[in-house]
Amino acid sequence: MNFLNDYQLHETRRHFLGRAAAGVGGIALASLLNPKLMAAAEAQAKEPQWRGVVNPLDFRPRAKRVIYLFMSGGPSHLETFDNKPQLAKLDGQPMPESFTKGQPIAQLQGAALKCLAPQHPFGKYGKSGQEMTDVFPYMQQIADDMCIIRSMQTEQINHDPAQTYMNTGTSISGRPSMGSWVWYGLGCECDNLPGFVVLTSEGGGQAQPVSARQWHSGFLPSKFQGVKFRSKGEAVLYVNSPPGVSTEQQRDVLDAVQKLDGLFDETVDNPEIATRISQYEMAFKMQASVPDLIDLSDEPQYVLDMYGTKGADGSFASNCLLARRLAERGVRFIQLYHRGWDHHGGVKQGVATTAKLVDQATAALVQDLKQRGMLEDTLIIWGGEFGRTPMAQGDGRDHHIRGFSLWMAGGGVKPGITHGATDELGYAAAQDPVHVHDLHATVLYLLGIEHTKLTHRFQGRDFRLTDVAGNVVHSILA
């Protein structure tokens, strides 16, 4: 089956009426009485802007958009957000076998398992007294905005499958990522940028590759694939007119193409031609909107200083600023990858170095959104694909999936709380575990989507982001 053709067939006039009757309610009825309104509704259907299949929403939305700060490589929860004094006491001692027996392990297979004390001192910050280490001097200042989950669990112990799991809810490739599901479900609020944008940066540790699979639309129509903007130079490839062609001349050529396609469509009446005409319009708008997005000259100096960036230099800091600009422009799902948290060795210095690259800009993003009144409907997620072992790997830590930390802020989560706990050595989630499926269910809930209802039929069955699992974590909702 050709999914896109299938989907486009649903955009024929007949189907539009059917969909409008189910979704937009009054329009269909009104249009029977008023042909002008029908024409307006049809024109809407041909817009490049996708309005989403979850219509109306299942719940009152707490968040309108998501900014997901993906800490690629697996940040150590034991050097960041999960304070384990007992682990310090056992430093250098054998890890009790009761914890590790029969559990999956990545690179420490066959090695003697010894405890490694937390390498950075913890403190309590903000009115809420949220615990974190001194590697985050800036994030300490937003402690009262953060909802820290200390009981995350995943099922994949190597980077690529674990990232795939975190993004798509399965390690099997070919499934849509969360950003694609959200764009497909909710549509986009802007008509000149894609609904799902990805930016990457690196530094501070072994930079594991990140595959384009992480923002793929899988079996959803490919127009919902995340668009990776390059964080330096031309943000979108081929976004500039060719040499010797002015903007006006580009518009002339585009006008001619649209008119000729329109004339041809009159004879063949193919919905794909209408889509192509609207995508050419979007392309032309992107030729202006993308350079405008990355031109930071309208940002005052104090904002650049707050993020700690001089401009679009490919750093995490400049990506955070771009994330805010994308959010302001109505992009639904923005995902930033920082590759540099894979600290198999030298975890003390490694975590400190990587933290320094992300700390200030992360805090600035939260504060900046807050002062613009956007934090209340923007959900920030900060976390990696897994955590790291309480056991030493030399002076580092190995991959670890049974318990790790992640935090969220804004968009309907309770600020200034810590949810869940690992056992006394920080090995496994012991209290209120939050599985990746639960996280996905919660994120969709915050966006107004019932996760069991957002489905897409593929290979004979209905698939969803949470597959056959997932529970909304109600206790962290504001």
Added chain:
Amino acid sequence: MVNPAVPAFLPHAAIEGRRETRLDLAQWLTAPENPLTSRVIVNRMWKKFYGAGLSRVLEDVGTRGDWPTHPELLDWLAAEFRDSGWDVKRLVKLMVTSAAYRQTSTASKELREADPDNKWLERQSTFRLAAEFVRDNALKVSGLLSEKMGGPSVYPYQPDGYYADCNTFRGPLIYDPSKGEDQYRRGLYTFWKRSFLHPSLLAFDSPTREECAAERVVSNTPLQALVLLNDPTYNEAARCFAGHILKEGGATAADRITWAYRQAVSRKPTAGELSILTDLCAKHLKEYQSDKDAAAKLIHIGLAPPPDGVDLSELAAWTSVARAVLNLHETVARL
């Protein structure tokens, strides 16, 4: 120890006294009494020429697939293919010389509404060309296409620094665009960097080859428009196409546009189409006559030398016309 075997519920002649080999598997797959292999191949070939399989789900003709629209035809073709000794060329010939294949793709509104998926094949299907063919087609129309076969991979123009984002442990890869004829080889020969393939192939839904794809999705995105409008490959093709239009298309604007249409979409333009492109050409001719620098930039995109004895501004203006024609839905679709 697990020995190679066919799942127990499937019929299989027992092989005694030795471990089964890949040859046994191949023979089992292609045994004359196994109808599935030839049925699957025939169904996939059908999709290439008719836009959709006789059974719509190509990767699964079993319980999760779709019942074929024409089961007897599928079975007859499968038997025919098997009995011919698995002769692919014969199968293709059989399909493309049939009455069903040679139908027009235009149909009345009533017919389209009665059968929106064209399940009953009362017309030919239309679909956008596959990624490689979009480029092959532009190169062919502009006279640049090399028909050389085989040999090592080639490197069409790719944006500078594209591989800088390709985060291998080895560091950035170097990409050197091919010179001469190799720049204009068919898309089939383009160098594949898995998960980081050429951005214009990617925009037109070429799979990244991270996993097998029995069927490609067919999307329609703004990135495709950006590729066709701005990728130097298509602009070089447009300016070379413009050179041919000027040299071979006749003397008047109408003759030239008609010639261009015949090259690109195999038909004559309507009066309305002629007037849109005539106006475009006239406006840009005026503009490029007063801005020769811009004209020079446009007609020097890519490695191919511009034609001799042609006015620079005129060539640039006709490049605009050629760009429009190469961007038409009709040009990138099989109708």
